[in-house]
Amino acid sequence: MIRFSLACDHDHDFEGWFRNNDDFETQKKRGLVECPACGSHKVEKALMAPAVSTGRKKQKIALAMNAEQQAAMAQLKALSEKLRENADYVGDKFAEEARKIHFGETDARGIYGEATAEEARGLVEDGVEFLPIPVFPDDRN
Structure with missing residues (x-):
């Protein structure tokens, strides 16, 4: 990110x-x-200034946010989790599956996965509606 x-x-x-x-x-x-x-x-x-590693242990991002921002981040994370709970994970086949659903080749359902920037551009050009789901630091651990 x-x-x-x-x-x-x-x-x-x-x-x-x-x-x-x-x-x-x-x-x-x-x-x-x-x-x-x-x-x-x-x-x-x-x-913006480039990030420079000082070797010091970094604090969590949430500590740099005010209470309102922390609450918004918690809501965003909860929404992201809910989207994933109610969808099928298709991995790197996201673009392929999204097209199949868009063109009626398979039953409509919620899906999530990964797509390259090129695949995402292709989906936009084909008129396939999708929305990136944010990835939070805790999601990568």
């Missing part, structure tokens, strides 16, 4: 986490990147 410093056309600064730069660009083109302060979709990456 990559953290980008972002800014909207109303000069609100905020951060966003993306799998990679292509993921950011795809979500931006689909109108999924939005300023949390004003709701503007005119968002650009801002200049």
